[in-house]
Amino acid sequence: MDSIDDVANAPYAIRHYAPETLKDALRKMFLIRKFEEGAEDSYTRGLIHGTMHLSIGQEASAVGSCMALTDEDKITSTHRGHGHCVAKGADLGKMFAEFFGKETGYCKGRGGSMHIADPGKGNLGANGIVGGGLPIAVGAALSAKRLGTGAVTVCFFGDGANNEGAFHEALNMAAVWKLPVVFVCENNKYGMSTSTERSTAVANIADRAVAYAMPGKTVDGNDFSAVAESVDTAVARARAGEGPSLIENVTYRWRGHSKSDRNRYRTKEEITDWMARDPIPRMARLLIDHHILSEADVDAIEAEAEATIKDAIAFAADSPDPTVDAVTRDVYTDEIAA
Amino acid sequence: MNAETKIESRELSYAEAIREAMDIALSTDERVVLMGEDIGVYGGAFQVTGDLVEKYGEDRVMDTPISELGGAGVAVGAAMTGLRPIFEFQFSDFATLAMEQIVNQAAKVRYMLGGSVSVPVVMRFPAGSGTGAAAQHSQSLEAWLGHVPGLKVVQPSTPEDAKGLLLAALEDPDPVMIFEHKILYKMKGPVPAGHYITPIGKAAIRREGKDLTIVGTSIMVHKAMAAAETLAEEGIDAEVIDLRSVRPMDRETVLASVRKTGRLLCVYEGVKTLGVGAEVSAMVAESDAFDFLDAPIVRLGGAECPIPYNPELEKAVVPQVPDILDAARKLATGAI
Numbered sequence: 001m002d003s004i005d006d007v008a009n010a011p012y013a014i015r016h017y018a019p020e021t022l023k024d025a026l027r028k029m030f031l032i033r034k035f036e037e038g039a040e041d042s043y044t045r046g047l048i049h050g051t052m053h054l055s056i057g058q059e060a061s062a063v064g065s066c067m068a069l070t071d072e073d074k075i076t077s078t079h080r081g082h083g084h085c086v087a088k089g090a091d092l093g094k095m096f097a098e099f100f101g102k103e104t105g106y107c108k109g110r111g112g113s114m115h116i117a118d119p120g121k122g123n124l125g126a127n128g129i130v131g132g133g134l135p136i137a138v139g140a141a142l143s144a145k146r147l148g149t150g151a152v153t154v155c156f157f158g159d160g161a162n163n164e165g166a167f168h169e170a171l172n173m174a175a176v177w178k179l180p181v182v183f184v185c186e187n188n189k190y191g192m193s194t195s196t197e198r199s200t201a202v203a204n205i206a207d208r209a210v211a212y213a214m215p216g217k218t219v220d221g222n223d224f225s226a227v228a229e230s231v232d233t234a235v236a237r238a239r240a241g242e243g244p245s246l247i248e249n250v251t252y253r254w255r256g257h258s259k260s261d262r263n264r265y266r267t268k269e270e271i272t273d274w275m276a277r278d279p280i281p282r283m284a285r286l287l288i289d290h291h292i293l294s295e296a297d298v299d300a301i302e303a304e305a306e307a308t309i310k311d312a313i314a315f316a317a318d319s320p321d322p323t324v325d326a327v328t329r330d331v332y333t334d335e336i337a338a
Numbered sequence: 339m340n341a342e343t344k345i346e347s348r349e350l351s352y353a354e355a356i357r358e359a360m361d362i363a364l365s366t367d368e369r370v371v372l373m374g375e376d377i378g379v380y381g382g383a384f385q386v387t388g389d390l391v392e393k394y395g396e397d398r399v400m401d402t403p404i405s406e407l408g409g410a411g412v413a414v415g416a417a418m419t420g421l422r423p424i425f426e427f428q429f430s431d432f433a434t435l436a437m438e439q440i441v442n443q444a445a446k447v448r449y450m451l452g453g454s455v456s457v458p459v460v461m462r463f464p465a466g467s468g469t470g471a472a473a474q475h476s477q478s479l480e481a482w483l484g485h486v487p488g489l490k491v492v493q494p495s496t497p498e499d500a501k502g503l504l505l506a507a508l509e510d511p512d513p514v515m516i517f518e519h520k521i522l523y524k525m526k527g528p529v530p531a532g533h534y535i536t537p538i539g540k541a542a543i544r545r546e547g548k549d550l551t552i553v554g555t556s557i558m559v560h561k562a563m564a565a566a567e568t569l570a571e572e573g574i575d576a577e578v579i580d581l582r583s584v585r586p587m588d589r590e591t592v593l594a595s596v597r598k599t600g601r602l603l604c605v606y607e608g609v610k611t612l613g614v615g616a617e618v619s620a621m622v623a624e625s626d627a628f629d630f631l632d633a634p635i636v637r638l639g640g641a642e643c644p645i646p647y648n649p650e651l652e653k654a655v656v657p658q659v660p661d662i663l664d665a666a667r668k669l670a671t672g673a674i
């Protein structure tokens with residue numbers, strides 16, 4: 001075994017990113033975790049109506065997949081999209097305000113958890129429709145190619161979405177037109193209650209890449225470095241004009257699908273087993289082992305994330321509700337008489 | 339059901355009533371299969387199928403992948419060839435993904451093939467707003483499907499009708515689309531035991547009255563009934579009709595009521611423009627009942643926008659009891 005100080009054999013992340021960048025990645029992972037915990041707590045306290053889909057346990061996939069992206073690059077996200085939004089650099093206060101249905105939220109209180117978007121940072125939005133973002137990502141990639149912007153689109157979707165027709169149609173077009181898009185499947189083993197074994201004919205979702213003549217790779221989605229390495233490679237390929245790729249980040253959602261989930265389709269042992277593979281301490285350990293951070297630094301980053309979330313929640317709670325008289329605003333760009 | 343039939347009634351929720359109908363169908367007809375997303379061990383997103391999978395197994399209570407177009411199409415093909423599938427959409431909004439199979443195939447196959455095949459498929463659509471699920475999980479799309487010849491479209495408002503219409507749908511040789519309101523799933527009401535049907539295409543008069551006719555669909559029937567109570571205290575005697583069936587529509591019941599009251603208020607949750615109430619209004623305007631009208635027809639429907647997330651906005655975009663009261667008072671007092 002090589003020494004931990006053997007940089008040439010260090011994991012990809014250590015070799016490729018500046019310490020500040022790695023620190024920021026860890027910070028974002030903590031922010032996602034704390035955001036989700038804050039969301040859950042707000043829900044439990046009755047501050048939220050509606051539902052939400054938490055991505056606790058999937059933080060490495062969200063952050064690792066956005067490492068090579070700039071604000072010009074796009075992402076499309078899913079119903080389980082809080083993490084993607086944070087990873088792409090969103091403002092936590094505006095996110096929470098949207099979650100609380102406030103006028104100061106990303107969608108002025110009209111969208112809620114399932115529709116948070118941040119176009120200014122290249123986030124084209126979460127989506128209430130499973131698979132809804134896949135063709136949209138291909139469209140964004142088409143724009144980038146035609147307009148010569150050099151932008152790449154990362155398209156997040158779940159294992160469940162890979163059985164929608166939209167998935168197959170989108171991958172095919174992206175490949176035929178050699179578009180700069182990276183399909184990132186977050187395989188957390190279940191679409192609601194239905195396991196991939198029961199829903200999907202192939203063993204690995206990345207195997208489906210073969211049918212669309214693009215590279216496909218299955219990755220340990222709880223390993224930040226492995227995710228970053230795979231997606232960075234795919235982003236570079238897309239930027240070079242070589243076309244799309246399919247990356248499958250194998251991960252796990254700790255919480256139920258949404259608030260109505262009785263968890264009857266999986267065992268407690270399975271859940272605790274995956275909780276032991278928490279991507280955040282794993283990332284922290286990597287950075288500590290490579291002398292990028294000390295234990296105390298990690299604690300400080302976590303505490304800072306917690307404070308940020310607290311402030312974001314306070315901002316949201318203090319924000320005004322939207323007014324009813326403007327409820328039909330923004331249906332059209334130019335108002336028309338009903 | 340009337341009292342003479344002497345069938346025992348119990349209090350069941352709307353969801354339980356639907357489950358009981360499916361249970362009866364599964365136990366009496368081998369051809370019946372349930373299909374849908376997470377309807378097995380999860381029990382359905384709204385717990386409508388509940389524990390049926392334990393009783394009938396995964397071969398008859400089938401979890402599909404997240405494939406609405408494919409799943410609906412499999413149900414259509416199976417219905418054409420001997421099975422009696424009941425296909426559950428997890429939310430009615432996802433009908434949009436399956437429109438091809440519903441509109442181009444299920445609705446048209448019989449006609450296109452010169453009447454040589456029929457498509458006895460039943461599709462269930464949890465619909466409507468009020469859950470904070472926002473624009474893509476709260477729509478009322480019954481008018482979309484009601485626009486398509488070949489489909490039958492119903493909207494039960496009570497547990498009794500939820501069961502009776504599902505059992506009627508299973509006996510129907512053609513595709514029947516059932517729009518269930520999510521907020522009604524927990525509502526309880528008397529439900530006759532055993533097998534019975536609520537006829538498709540027949541409205542129900544929920545309250546007799548002489549001053550104005552309120553035609554409501556689905557959850558709006560309950561809001562109209564609540565409004566009628568208040569109106570009665572004010573000396574306004576409203577007749578409340580539960581349309582129940584969007585296609586075919588019960589012309590006679592509506593026209594007879596309008597001939598009696600001379601005033602018509604339509605209340606529905608779907609977007610007002612080009613919605614169910616537009617058809618009800620036109621039906622009256624095109625008939626002899628028009629001559630009996632003492633005031634313009636009034637429609638209350640969903641606002642001209644998607645369903646917003648914020649709870650106050652969400653309430654504001656669909657008719658509420660005060661809106662019905664307001665419109666009914668104006669109508670009855672000649673202010674309109």
Ligand SMILES: Cc1ncc(C[n+]2csc(CCOP(=O)(O)OP(=O)(O)O)c2C)c(N)n1
Pocket residue numbers: 053079080128129130131157158159160161162188190191192257375404406428432435
């Ligand atoms: C078209 C469509 N079908 C069904 C649903 C309901 N639904 C929401 S999330 C979900 C499971 C999605 O599974 P997956 O893609 O694996 O994402 P995960 O929830 O595991 O993150 C389902 C069935 C939906 N929102 N849209």
Ligand SMILES: [Mg+2]
Pocket residue numbers: 158159160186187188189190191192
């Ligand atoms: Mg999944």
